[in-house]
Amino acid sequence: MLLATVLALTAAILHASWNLLVKQSTDRRLALWGQFTIGGAISAVVLAIWFLSASPPDVAWGWAIASGATHVPYLMLLSRAYDRGDFSMSYPIVRGAGALAAAAGGVLLLNDSLSSTSTIGIVIAVLGLFVLAKSGSWHVVGAALAVASTIAVYSVVDGHGTRQSQPVAYALALNIAAAIFVSLYASVHSRKQMIPTLKAHWKVMSVAGAFSTVAYILVMIAYRHAPVGYVASLRESSVVIAAFAGWKMLDEGDHKRRIASAAIVLAGLVVLVIGG
Numbered sequence: 001m002l003l004a005t006v007l008a009l010t011a012a013i014l015h016a017s018w019n020l021l022v023k024q025s026t027d028r029r030l031a032l033w034g035q036f037t038i039g040g041a042i043s044a045v046v047l048a049i050w051f052l053s054a055s056p057p058d059v060a061w062g063w064a065i066a067s068g069a070t071h072v073p074y075l076m077l078l079s080r081a082y083d084r085g086d087f088s089m090s091y092p093i094v095r096g097a098g099a100l101a102a103a104a105g106g107v108l109l110l111n112d113s114l115s116s117t118s119t120i121g122i123v124i125a126v127l128g129l130f131v132l133a134k135s136g137s138w139h140v141v142g143a144a145l146a147v148a149s150t151i152a153v154y155s156v157v158d159g160h161g162t163r164q165s166q167p168v169a170y171a172l173a174l175n176i177a178a179a180i181f182v183s184l185y186a187s188v189h190s191r192k193q194m195i196p197t198l199k200a201h202w203k204v205m206s207v208a209g210a211f212s213t214v215a216y217i218l219v220m221i222a223y224r225h226a227p228v229g230y231v232a233s234l235r236e237s238s239v240v241i242a243a244f245a246g247w248k249m250l251d252e253g254d255h256k257r258r259i260a261s262a263a264i265v266l267a268g269l270v271v272l273v274i275g276g
Contacts, residue, residue, distance in 0.1 A: 004226035005234060007218040012238035014215035016091070018208040019238075020245050023087045028079040030197045031205065033186040036071065038202075038209030040179020043172040050169065057169035063161030064170060067154045068177025072185045074150040081147050085140035088246025088258045089132065092239035093144035096129040096265060098151030099236045105156035106228030112159075114227060117275025121268045125236070128264030135257050159228040162220045171220040175213055230272065240266050 018035065025031035050057060081090045103122055106112035114122070133141045162170045186194055198205065222231040243262035247255035 001226055001230075004222040004231055007222040007225075008231050008234040009237060011215040011218040011222070012235050013241065014211040014218075015095075015235065016238035016241040016245065018211040018215070019091055019242070020087065020249070021204055021208045022078075023082050023091075023250070025201070025204070027193070027197065028082050029075065030186065030190055030193055031201070031208070032075045032079055033182050033190070033194065034198050034201060034205035035208040035212055036075070036175075036179050036182040037198075038206050039213040040175045040177075042209065042213055043175035043179075047169065047172040047176065050172075057166035058164070059166065059169045059173045060161040060164040061173060063157055063164065064173040065177045067157045067161065067174050068179075068181045070150055070154040070157065071178040072181050074147065074154065075182055075185070077143065077147040077150060081140075081143040084143045086246055086252040087250055088243045088252050088255070089135075089140060090144045091242040091246075092132055092258075092262060092265065093129055093141060094147045094151070095236040095239055095242075096125060097145055097148035098155070100126050101148060101152030102155035102228055103230075105152055106159055109156055110159050110163075110228055112227035114230065115275045118230060118272050119275070121270070121272030121275055123268070124271055125265045125268030128261045128266075128268060129239075131264060132258060132261035135254060155228060158220065159223055162223045167220040167224050168217050171213075171217040174220075175216065234269055234272060237266065237269050 022028050022031045022035070078094070081094060084090070100122060103112075103114065107114065158170075158174065161174070165173075219231060219235060240262045243255070243258045246252040246258065252258075
């Protein structure tokens with residue numbers, strides 16, 4: 001359980017960082033496309049070398065493809081959420097509500113179990129998110145909750161996939177599938193802007209893609225050592241980073257309420273870890 005905790009917390013830092021880069025971009029939908037594309041390319045190279053230099057790892061490709069397809073609505077809804085609301089408002093709701101739904105899905109569909117203490121921790125974290133959501137309009141909160149629904153779906157799918165695969169190989173396969181599906185979507189809606197945007201912002205997209213890839217690999221490994229709800233919830237400690245980043249780096253208002261709600265979420269996560 002300690003290993004899963006360390007992996008999930010590291011992933012939280014990387015996850016908040018690449019989301020901040022997306023929020024700061026001018027065209028967030030294309031920024032997400034570029035990130036997924038570069039992350040998928042990196043993953044394809046690594047997985048190809050792996051297959052050629054050693055015995056092929058087990059990969060549940062069906063689950064990886066299903067998860068990759070789910071990343072299309074995730075991209076669409078996440079870019080819309082960041083267009084509508086502040087980072088310190090949207091990100092915590094997106095990730096926290098997604099964690100709650102993932103935990104429920106893990107228990108209902110994957111036969112995961114959570115101790116009573118861990119369950120209390122999740123409830124406390126969710127209460128912190130409710131404190132935050134009360135200060136936002138439904139226009140913003142609704143968009144964030146829509147993203148959370150896609151997170152719940154792909155978290156449960158990945159819980160299935162990683163338990164039938166070598167976890168790192170599964171994460172790489174998932175990145176490849178997500179890159180393909182997201183690129184198909186972008187080619188329909190933003191074909192003329194894709195290459196110019198990639199040329200202009202490839203450095204930032206590369207950093208975001210690398211952060212996203214490493215973060216997902218760490219989470220896939222953690223899923224092998226702890227329940228999906230535990231890992232998904234602990235990873236959401238990134239909401240604390242988002243609250244401070246929105247205040248200090250993006251000059252977003254209402255920082256006292258947002259930091260207070262993040263502190264409540266953090267308290268819930270501490271109880272969650274103790275319960276594990």
